[in-house]
Amino acid sequence: DVDTTDKNGMVTFTLPRNSNYTVTVKNPPAGYKFEESYKLYEAGTTITAPSSVIENPDGKWPTTAYKKGDIIMDFEVTTVDGETLRISDILKEKKMVMLNFFYTTCGPCANEAPYMNAAYERYKDDIEIIAISPYPLDDESLVKNFVYDYGITFPACKVATSFSSYFGISGYPTNIIIDRYGMIALWEVGGITSQT
Numbered sequence: 001d002v003d004t005t006d007k008n009g010m011v012t013f014t015l016p017r018n019s020n021y022t023v024t025v026k027n028p029p030a031g032y033k034f035e036e037s038y039k040l041y042e043a044g045t046t047i048t049a050p051s052s053v054i055e056n057p058d059g060k061w062p063t064t065a066y067k068k069g070d071i072i073m074d075f076e077v078t079t080v081d082g083e084t085l086r087i088s089d090i091l092k093e094k095k096m097v098m099l100n101f102f103y104t105t106c107g108p109c110a111n112e113a114p115y116m117n118a119a120y121e122r123y124k125d126d127i128e129i130i131a132i133s134p135y136p137l138d139d140e141s142l143v144k145n146f147v148y149d150y151g152i153t154f155p156a157c158k159v160a161t162s163f164s165s166y167f168g169i170s171g172y173p174t175n176i177i178i179d180r181y182g183m184i185a186l187w188e189v190g191g192i193t194s195q196t
Helices: 087-093 107-123 140-149 163-167
Strands: 076-078 084-086 096-101 127-133 156-158 174-179 184-189
Touching: 084 087, 087 096, 096 163, 107 127, 127 140, 140 156
Parallel strands: 096 127, 127 156
Antiparallel strands: 076 084, 096 174, 174 184
16 A cells, blocks of 8 residues: 655555556546556556546536646636637647736736747747736726737736636736646746746
8 A cells, every 4th residue: 555655746666576466546636547457567567647637517616726736627718809718728739828817007917028928929839828817906908908008919818806716826926837737837926027
């Protein structure tokens, strides 16, 4: 019985030789996929569990806020231009998605806009950036004006204030990167000050 992983998510154990074993994975973390069974070899067996965005047909949200390392549940947002973006669809084409939580009267949010635009133009074949305002005093027209005033070229949207609670947003701007496997790989509070 092994129930812990090391800092890299790996489990290592040794079994006596010349025996038959069955590997059973109990209560795996959401978003990881395992085979029904694995053959064990004397020289060693590596079991890899790929992850992906968690299917979410009911559009439900987690009961606790996400944290770095979590696999995200699929969701969609509608941009101020009326386009619907679904995380799982974006990750079929891009290597990652960056969620940029902002609000329209936030000084650091405005200051990072030119850097984010430059980075988006440079890396948009690999990365999608979505600017998200859950701020209660913002509305769609204020977000549209912000996009226009700062020449933002990536998608932006206004969402319900409760949206920020799913991510435990404690300050603005907050940038969250979701990798191609649906995992929250980076979480950074504070304005971006370069395009790299």
